[in-house]
Amino acid sequence: MTDAMTDAAKTDAAMTAEGFARTTDAILAAVGRVIDGKPDAVRSALVCLLAEGHLLIEDVPGVGKTMLARALGASVDATVRRIQFTPDLLPGDVTGVSVFNPVEREFEFKRGAIFANLVIADEINRSSPKTQSALLEAMEERQVTVDGQTHFLPDPFLVVATQNPLEMEGTYALPEAQRDRFMMRVSMGYPDAQSEARMLRQRESVNPLDSVTPVVTATEVGSLVAWARAVHVAPAIEDYAVALAHATRSHSELRLGASPRATLQLVRAAKVWAALDGRGFVIPDDVTALLTPVFAHRLIPTRSVGGSRARSAADAIGAILDRIAATVRVPIAARQS
Numbered sequence: 001m002t003d004a005m006t007d008a009a010k011t012d013a014a015m016t017a018e019g020f021a022r023t024t025d026a027i028l029a030a031v032g033r034v035i036d037g038k039p040d041a042v043r044s045a046l047v048c049l050l051a052e053g054h055l056l057i058e059d060v061p062g063v064g065k066t067m068l069a070r071a072l073g074a075s076v077d078a079t080v081r082r083i084q085f086t087p088d089l090l091p092g093d094v095t096g097v098s099v100f101n102p103v104e105r106e107f108e109f110k111r112g113a114i115f116a117n118l119v120i121a122d123e124i125n126r127s128s129p130k131t132q133s134a135l136l137e138a139m140e141e142r143q144v145t146v147d148g149q150t151h152f153l154p155d156p157f158l159v160v161a162t163q164n165p166l167e168m169e170g171t172y173a174l175p176e177a178q179r180d181r182f183m184m185r186v187s188m189g190y191p192d193a194q195s196e197a198r199m200l201r202q203r204e205s206v207n208p209l210d211s212v213t214p215v216v217t218a219t220e221v222g223s224l225v226a227w228a229r230a231v232h233v234a235p236a237i238e239d240y241a242v243a244l245a246h247a248t249r250s251h252s253e254l255r256l257g258a259s260p261r262a263t264l265q266l267v268r269a270a271k272v273w274a275a276l277d278g279r280g281f282v283i284p285d286d287v288t289a290l291l292t293p294v295f296a297h298r299l300i301p302t303r304s305v306g307g308s309r310a311r312s313a314a315d316a317i318g319a320i321l322d323r324i325a326a327t328v329r330v331p332i333a334a335r336q337s
Helices: 017-032 039-050 065-075 091-095 129-141 176-180 193-202 218-229 235-249 260-276 284-298 309-327
Strands: 055-058 080-084 096-101 106-111 118-122 143-146 149-152 158-163 184-186 254-256
Touching (some): 039 218, 039 260, 065 080, 065 118, 065 158, 176 284, 184 284, 235 260
Parallel strands (some): 080 118
16 A cells, blocks of 8 residues: 555554554444445445545435444544434524623633534434535534634544435425535445344344444544545546546536536545555546445436436436446556556
8 A cells, every 4th residue: 555655644653554454444344233234335434534525325214324324423432413403403503602601791602513523414304404504614614603703623524414315204405515515425225134134133132333332533533534645646547537527517418517526525535445445546446436426416417307206316317427437538557656
């Protein structure tokens, strides 16, 4: 992994290639004990954490969306807060409010639930768009502004949001600006028969979350982030990511393509993906493996699709991205030392 790392990363005493692999394997194993049979979803959650992005988990109720978020939080020795998004939740409940102190005769800022290293925004699309928008500044700038005062959020900072498909009752569609701030969207899907039977046996009398203990500290997460950030991306790979994004913007079947933020996050996620595979450089396969999780939730098709709207739209966009990936030229000599 070290052959394409920067000098700063090579000499960082807090992290080595072996240490990165050992620590990330421990996180994956800890979360995997709770989320059985869903390694892709678990890996995606870790990618978002180490790429300093945010994760949106969308699926039907009861498939483990919140359990994944809680398991990731339990594996990190950091502050974790859960916000249950409901129709009566107010923006101030999320960001915090200024309260008058009659003794000091001045206003004091009371921090909201957003002030944590890992924030679980549970069923985010059950709150009004006004409350959803309370997350916009926090997710992009890692700060909140209340009554003209800016308050910085802790580092690391990750939002893991869950949402039900839009055809479910009592849901509000996330606005485009909100969706664009999530680095990746994943779906859990139903477990296979073997995993579901194992779940029935294991959870008869034991909560699997009780067995998850922190395997990494917030400081160590920072070292993991720095290590992954130092992964080398050749100019050809950067051009490839840009070409994929531009293809979505000019595609006849898409009304809204990928934003420049999406391109940036695709490359950041690809760095972590490469680091998890033990490489110090990104290859085209890293980019294409993340294309749908990073781009799909940001795209809007030119026409609606019938049937189950959310799933049909997701499948249609996934098929479009597959066709784009098949037509955009893949760089051959992408690795540079």
